[in-house]
């Protein structure tokens with residue numbers, strides 16, 4: 001747990017941007033602290049703000065179902081967000097808010113040391129793999145940064161709005177499972 005306790009305390013006490021003023025709870029992240037696979041979303045919504053847990057609302061239920069559909073359990077992976085406090089009305093976090101929070105995410109990645117990171121949606125992709133990522137064009141494309149395989153895919157809330165993207169998202173998840181099987185020698189039932 002070395003490092004985690006300080007990080008959790010710092011996130012919960014953070015006043016690094018305006019988002020702290022309206023939060024019920026900061027949402028640190030959750031899951032296996034030794035996960036090979038990490039998911040990064042945008043930021044907490046209403047349910048997450050109330051329960052201090054990431055991806056527990058409608059889009060979280062879809063994410064959980066997709067994780068289970070590739071043969072994993074939610075507790076096998078680690079789930080975090082770009083910003084830890086809810087943007088009002090679920091708006092996209094501003095660049096200043098994202099930058100103020102990114103140090104926490106970097107520390108989470110250093111602590112978990114995942115083999116694979118899946119970026120859920122444009123905001124997660126923008127602040128990790130680059131400003132010019134477009135999800136419809138670039139989803140499912142692998143790149144390797146600092147020894148970690150990274151892939152952008154659709155945010156589950158986008159899939160709830162537009163079901164026509166689900167088949168593409170499912171192919172992305174199958175690609176994630178294939179890569180996970182390779183790096184873990186089939187630990188999750190390859």
Ligand code: URA
Nearest residue numbers: 041042043044054055
């Ligand atoms: N959307 C996100 O990006 N993150 C959450 O935790 C919930 C919804």
